[in-house]
Amino acid sequence: MSFNTSQYLIFFVFVVLGARFLPGRRLQQFFLTAASLYFYAEWNSYLVLLIVASAVFDFFIAQRMYDSGSAGSRRSWLILSLSGNLGLLFFFKYSNFFLTSLFTTQQWIGLHIFATAPHLNVILPVGISFYTFQTLSYTVDVYRRKLEPVRELPRFLLFISFFPQLVAGPIVRASDFLPQLANRAVILPRNVQIGFTLFLVGLVKKAVFADGLAPFVEKVYGQPHLYSSVPVIIATVAYTAQIYCDFSGYTDMAIGSAAALGFWLPKNFAHPYFSANITEFWQRWHISLSTWLRDYLYIPLGGNRKGVARTYVNLMIVMLLGGLWHGAKWTFVVWGAYQGILLALHRLYLNAVTPAEDGSSKFGKLRQTWPYRVTSVGVTLYLVLVGWIFFRAENFGDLQYLLHKFVVFDGFHRAYGIYLREALLTMVLIGGFAVLHFTSFRLGGLANRLANANRFAWCCGVTAGLFAVMILTPSRSPVFIYFQF
Amino acid sequence: MKDDPAAPAKPLTWPVFLAQVAIACAVAFSLYAATIIWLVTPYVNEGSDAGRVVGVYEGYDRVLTGMDPSRRTVLFWGSSMIREGIDCRLLEMHAPQIAAYNFSVSGDIPYRRLVELPRVRRVHPNCVVIGVSYPEVFESRAPFEDQVAILPASAYAAMSADARALLEPRVTAIAQRSAWERFWWKRKYTFPALCWKLGLPDRSNPVPPGYTENLKSPFVYTQSLPATDLKKYLDSRAGCYPPYTESEVAQPAQSRSGRSLKLIVSELEAEGIPVELMNMPLHPLLNAAIATPRHEALRDYLDSLASPAVHVCDYQDALPAGCFTDLVHLNKEGRAVFTGLIGRQLDNASHPVLSRSSVE
Numbered sequence: 001m002s003f004n005t006s007q008y009l010i011f012f013v014f015v016v017l018g019a020r021f022l023p024g025r026r027l028q029q030f031f032l033t034a035a036s037l038y039f040y041a042e043w044n045s046y047l048v049l050l051i052v053a054s055a056v057f058d059f060f061i062a063q064r065m066y067d068s069g070s071a072g073s074r075r076s077w078l079i080l081s082l083s084g085n086l087g088l089l090f091f092f093k094y095s096n097f098f099l100t101s102l103f104t105t106q107q108w109i110g111l112h113i114f115a116t117a118p119h120l121n122v123i124l125p126v127g128i129s130f131y132t133f134q135t136l137s138y139t140v141d142v143y144r145r146k147l148e149p150v151r152e153l154p155r156f157l158l159f160i161s162f163f164p165q166l167v168a169g170p171i172v173r174a175s176d177f178l179p180q181l182a183n184r185a186v187i188l189p190r191n192v193q194i195g196f197t198l199f200l201v202g203l204v205k206k207a208v209f210a211d212g213l214a215p216f217v218e219k220v221y222g223q224p225h226l227y228s229s230v231p232v233i234i235a236t237v238a239y240t241a242q243i244y245c246d247f248s249g250y251t252d253m254a255i256g257s258a259a260a261l262g263f264w265l266p267k268n269f270a271h272p273y274f275s276a277n278i279t280e281f282w283q284r285w286h287i288s289l290s291t292w293l294r295d296y297l298y299i300p301l302g303g304n305r306k307g308v309a310r311t312y313v314n315l316m317i318v319m320l321l322g323g324l325w326h327g328a329k330w331t332f333v334v335w336g337a338y339q340g341i342l343l344a345l346h347r348l349y350l351n352a353v354t355p356a357e358d359g360s361s362k363f364g365k366l367r368q369t370w371p372y373r374v375t376s377v378g379v380t381l382y383l384v385l386v387g388w389i390f391f392r393a394e395n396f397g398d399l400q401y402l403l404h405k406f407v408v409f410d411g412f413h414r415a416y417g418i419y420l421r422e423a424l425l426t427m428v429l430i431g432g433f434a435v436l437h438f439t440s441f442r443l444g445g446l447a448n449r450l451a452n453a454n455r456f457a458w459c460c461g462v463t464a465g466l467f468a469v470m471i472l473t474p475s476r477s478p479v480f481i482y483f484q485f
Numbered sequence: 486m487k488d489d490p491a492a493p494a495k496p497l498t499w500p501v502f503l504a505q506v507a508i509a510c511a512v513a514f515s516l517y518a519a520t521i522i523w524l525v526t527p528y529v530n531e532g533s534d535a536g537r538v539v540g541v542y543e544g545y546d547r548v549l550t551g552m553d554p555s556r557r558t559v560l561f562w563g564s565s566m567i568r569e570g571i572d573c574r575l576l577e578m579h580a581p582q583i584a585a586y587n588f589s590v591s592g593d594i595p596y597r598r599l600v601e602l603p604r605v606r607r608v609h610p611n612c613v614v615i616g617v618s619y620p621e622v623f624e625s626r627a628p629f630e631d632q633v634a635i636l637p638a639s640a641y642a643a644m645s646a647d648a649r650a651l652l653e654p655r656v657t658a659i660a661q662r663s664a665w666e667r668f669w670w671k672r673k674y675t676f677p678a679l680c681w682k683l684g685l686p687d688r689s690n691p692v693p694p695g696y697t698e699n700l701k702s703p704f705v706y707t708q709s710l711p712a713t714d715l716k717k718y719l720d721s722r723a724g725c726y727p728p729y730t731e732s733e734v735a736q737p738a739q740s741r742s743g744r745s746l747k748l749i750v751s752e753l754e755a756e757g758i759p760v761e762l763m764n765m766p767l768h769p770l771l772n773a774a775i776a777t778p779r780h781e782a783l784r785d786y787l788d789s790l791a792s793p794a795v796h797v798c799d800y801q802d803a804l805p806a807g808c809f810t811d812l813v814h815l816n817k818e819g820r821a822v823f824t825g826l827i828g829r830q831l832d833n834a835s836h837p838v839l840s841r842s843s844v845e
Contacts, residue, residue, distance in 0.1 A: 189502040196506070419688050425676050455501075459509050466513035471520055471672050 001042040003199075003253040004206050004477055011039065012257060015163075016187060019261055025184040029158050032261070036163040040126075047125040050088070055153075055160040057084055058135045062142040062149040074143060081139040089132045095120050097328030127167040129325055131160055133292055138174040140296055147175055155181050164257040168250050168480055170268040170288035177263075185262030194451045195260030197458070200465045201447040202252025206480070207473040209433050210246035213238040214478050216426040217392070219418065224398050224405070230412040231423075232405040238426050239392050240385050241433040244273065246481045247286070252447060271441040273384070276376035278342040279350075281384060289325070293318050311347070316340040326391070331399060335390035342383055517672075525671050528678035532692055534591045535631040535674075540697035541588050542636055545604035548586055548700070552608075556584040559831060560605065563616030564593040565705070566765045569814040570616065572824045573701040579828030586700040590632070595621055595745035597628035599648040600640050600660075602749065606756050613753055614761040614827070617746065618801075618813065619775075622783055623732040624742045633659045634670055645752065651745055704820070709810040715770055719812075724774040726812065729767070731779075737786035750790045760795045762787050766804040766823060771812040800826070 001008050015035045022028045041048045058081055065077035096119055103117040138159075141147040150156040159177050220227050220235035227235075251268040258265045268288050275281035282290045298318045304311040316337070323336015353363065366372050389406060393399035440446035450461045530536045552558060561571050568589035576585045590597070595615075605613065615621075627633075633656055641649070641660035652660065662670070680686075690705050725731060737743030753760050764787060767775075780801065787797045803826070808819025815823055 189497045189499045193497055193502055193505075420686065421677055421680060421688065424680065424685070428676075455505060459505050459512075462506070462509040463512045463516075466509055467516045470513060470517040471675050473672070475670060475673050 001039055002477075002479065003250065003257070004203060004473075007042075011035075012260075016192070016260055019185065020187040025181075026154070028184050029181060030154055032163075033154055033158045033161060036158065036161040036166060039163040040161065040166060043126050044123070047123075050125055050128075051131060051161055051166075052157065054085065054088060054131070054135060055157050057081070058139055058160075059150065059153055059156045062139050063151070065139070066142050066145075066149045078139060078143045082136065085132050085136055085139075089128055092122055092125055092128055094324075094328045095122065101330075130169045130171055131166060133171050133289075133296075134174075135160060137171070137292065137296060141174055147178075150174075150178060162258070162263070164254040164261075164263075165265055168247070168254070169286075170251055170254065170266050171292050172265060172288070173292075176266060180263055187260070187262050191262055192260045193458075195256040195258070197451040197462070198256030198259060198447045199253050200256075200462060200469075201450070202249040202254075202256060204465050204468055205245040205249030205252065207249075207469050207477065209429055210242045210249060210481075211474045211477050212429045212472060213242040213245075213426060215474070216418075216422055217242055219422075221392055221394065221398070221402075224393075224402050227405070227418075228411055229405045229409045231418060232402055234423065234426060234430075236385055236389055236392075236402070236406055237430055240273070240388050241430055243388065243391075243481055244269070244437075245433065250480045271437065273381055273437060274377055274441050275380050275384075276373055277380055278339070278346050278383060281380060282339075282343070289322070293322055297321065312344045315343050315347070319343065331390055331393055331396065334399075335387060338387055338390055342387075520675065521668060521671050524682060525674045525678045528681045529635065529671065529674055531694075531697055532681045533631075533674065533677065533697070534692065535635040536697035537590055537692075537703075538597075538632050538635050541590055541700075542601060542604065542640065544586070544588060544698065544700050545601070545608050547698075548610075549608050553584055556582050557611040558608070559583050559585045559612045559614060560608070560610045561585065561587050561589065561614045561616065562593075562598060563589050563765070564618075564620065565589065565591045566618060566813055566815075567616035568703050569706055569810070569816075570765065570820055570823050571827065572704075572820050575702075575821060575824045576828040576831075579825055580832035583828075583831055587703055588700060589616075589703065591705075592629060592632070594624055594626070594628060594742045595749055596651065596741050597632050598749060599651065599745055600636060600644060602645065602648060602752050603643040605753070605758070609756070609758060612759045612761055612831070614763055614831075615746070615749070616763050616765045617787065618765045618767065619729045619732070619779075619783060620742065621746060622737040622743050622786055623728045623734060623740050625733055625740045627653060627656050627741070630659055634662060634667060636660075637664070637667075638662065647748055648752070651741065651748065653741075706810045706814055706816070709816050712770070712806055715768065715812055719770055719774055726771060726774060729771060729813075730774050730776070735782070737782065743786060747790060750795055754792060754794050757794075762790060762795065762797045763827075764797075764799040764801050765813075766800045766802075766808070766815065766819070768809045768812045769802075769806050772802055798830075 001011060015032070018031050018035070019028055022031050037048050037052070040051060061077050061081045061084075065074050065081070068074045068077060099118045099120065103114050106113055138147070142149050150159070155178070158181060159172075159174060162172075162177070165172055217235050217239045220231050221239070224232065248269040255265045255267075266288055268286060270284040270287065272281050272284035275284050298314055301314045301317060302310055303314060306314075319336045319340030320333060321336070323332045323334070323339070326332045326335070353367075386403070386406065389402050390399060393402055436446065443449045450458060453461065528536075530539060548558065548560075561567050561573070566589075567587065568591065571585075571587050571589075573585035573587050577583060588601075595617075638661050641652075641657075649657075690707060692705060696703050696705065719726060732740070734740045734743075738747075750760055750762070764783065784797075784799060787799075791797045800823070804815070804819055804822060808815055808822055810816045810819075
């Protein structure tokens with residue numbers, strides 16, 4: 001069940017009404033858990049058992065770990081939890097990737113252990129990367145004694161399976177969400193209004209922009225060799241807008257759904273395409289993942305506390321694993337490496353210019369000016385655009401071709417099968433997105449402003465959003481991009 | 486939910502909130518309906534390829550209304566090859582006793598044409614000339630969604646049981662969509678409709694005004710591709726140009742288009758409507774790429790449909806390269822030559838099928 005379907009709308013109204021009128025915290029939370037599991041079962045009823053089993057496993061391990069007296073025992077429980085969670089993730093998401101890589105490697109070195117590429121017939125459970133990271137954060141926090149374990153299984157199950165964020169985040173920390181389950185959620189019209197507004201803004205992003213841009217991107221990235229620079233550049237810019245609108249649209253709908261039910265989920269995006277450097281970009285893009293990687297991987301690896309060389313190594317490890325988290329493909333690993341190199345270069349640059357940052361030097365003063373900021377944003381955006389080519393390319397052959405066409409301009413002479421109308425629509429959508437994204441950036445968030453507007457302005461804004469969704473939603477809507485991760 | 490410091494002081498009540506949502510939904514829906522009625526529908530009917538399907542479907546009524554009993558009615562069916570290849574006004578000049586109508590639809594295949602059989606029965610023309618080529622015989626694809634969805638469900642309900650049996654489930658599902666579903670589906674034309682309204686061309690050969698209802702000379706292509714480009718194009722594909730040079734199915738009797746064509750011919754024959762199956766001219770470069778056995782397979786299949794009321798003629802190699810805009814479509818000169826050829830043939834008193842039908 002996807003957020004952008006009428007099926008979800010009916011389901012959600014039913015859930016809001018149920019949660020509103022059911023008495024008592026326990027009953028309400030039991031109802032929300034059941035609704036969440038039903039929501040997931042709409043994809044695959046068997047894989048619900050995987051979520052439940054994973055949650056029960058961590059529920060008991062966290063308690064044993066917390067109650068253990070010795071550090072060694074606690075460590076053993078932690079290792080068991082990590083092995084269980086990462087083992088499941090590896091099996092379902094990466095086993096075929098590693099088997100195929102193993103097969104390719106043996107061919108390179110001339111071994112013949114496998115005659116054909118081995119393949120396990122497993123399906124990827126939707127959202128496994130998200131809920132695995134969520135349970136990992138819980139057990140690690142309990143291990144660090146930053147958090148007391150939950151003693152009520154239904155409450156813990158609701159934390160893991162809460163439907164708005166189950167499939168594609170944001171990755172919710174136990175320390176943020178569990179306290180919200182201490183009391184019965186109160187469903188107020190004001191919260192529902194805020195949730196409705198956020199949901200609608202997310203729906204516009206997904207249905208109008210992401211889905212509207214998808215056909216052009218699919219056409220060019222599906223067979224890139226048929227196209228010269230101009231279609232490749234348009235498709236890459238379109239993909240840049242598409243992936244943001246798709247993912248942040250999903251997040252807005254998730255946060256909006258949760259808000260209507262009286263829950264708060266963390267912010268996941270903060271106008272990332274207005275970042276002035278790549279470090280800032282990662283502070284604004286998929287915030288719940290980047291902070292998770294920082295707190296549970298980068299800092300435990302030593303962060304920047306173990307010397308300059310180790311800091312760069314840590315950065316690379318984090319970004320390589322971050323790339324691999326997105327999908328079991330080498331192009332994602334290369335994308336992660338690319339981001340790691342950019343972050344390392346930016347850190348080098350910062351180390352070189354920081355003394356001038358107080359504005360006392362000429363360069364320091366230059367850095368305070370708006371042309372410098374605009375140029376920085378432009379350069380960062382260009383680097384991010386190049387990064388999305390790594391992310392979207394189907395294979396290394398396509399990647400090489402697309403990068404070449406993106407960087408070395410060769411005009412518009414090859415554009416097989418592209419109608420003028422399609423190109424025009426894509427440009428209009430890119431332009432519309434740019435205007436709205438900039439307006440939202442200047443206003444500090446369009447959804448927030450709309451949610452807090454007066455009644456007339458709210459009605460006008462919602463009418464415009466509904467009309468845009470009604471008239472501009474394509475007949476076929478691709479699934480959310482991040483569902484595959 | 487955390488408290489929002491910027492929240493309005495006045496508490497929002499359920500009735501007020503629900504009323505606001507209801508008003509917004511009602512206004513948005515009204516705007517949508519207005520856009521569909523005043524912007525999209527005129528575009529679909531007058532400026533789109535899908536509108537041509539409607540124009541042709543409703544064209545049978547127009548033919549029936551203006552039928553001249555002293556002239557023989559000849560309908561031309563086919564794809565853009567017929568659209569660009571037959572100029573009915575010119576044909577009528579060659580053969581004044583014939584009232585000719587060009588019922589071509591872009592990308593048409595016999596599978597899609599099945600829906601028009603009840604209509605053509607009502608008109609009962611003196612002859613239906615079906616322009617065929619490799620797609621009409623070898624292709625198994627379904628018609629484009631637009632071509633199916635644009636006609637009302639009642640059009641499909643009127644089809645014969647045999648014709649309905651040929652429709653695959655996806656096509657049947659599209660055909661059975663309710664008017665309400667079609668009302669929502671039409672939003673896909675919003676952007677093209679806007680371009681059309683603003684006078685922005687949506688492709689290199691835009692649909693000319695009056696095209697959708699033009700049953701005489703509905704030409705679209707104005708630009709010819711140089712022969713060197715065509716050769717380069719064929720060379721880049723190593724002479725492979727499906728479904729002309731190859732297709733998923735090797736035998737026409739196995740393809741949906743081939744089976745549909747057979748059903749169309751047999752239903753028209755059963756109604757006493759003579760049929761002319763015309764293998765359309767192709768560019769010499771494409772002809773050179775088509776292997777002889779494949780050409781023979783096409784001819785054999787068409788010949789297998791022949792009968793005293795069904796005549797087959799083969800023009801595949803009839804015209805030189807200068808008559809084409811691309812590999813399959815005729816240009817202005819080609820159209821004049823081909824129309825003249827067909828006009829003279831239909832005008833001949835000893836024409837194998839036309840001579841069988843009498844003028845009422």
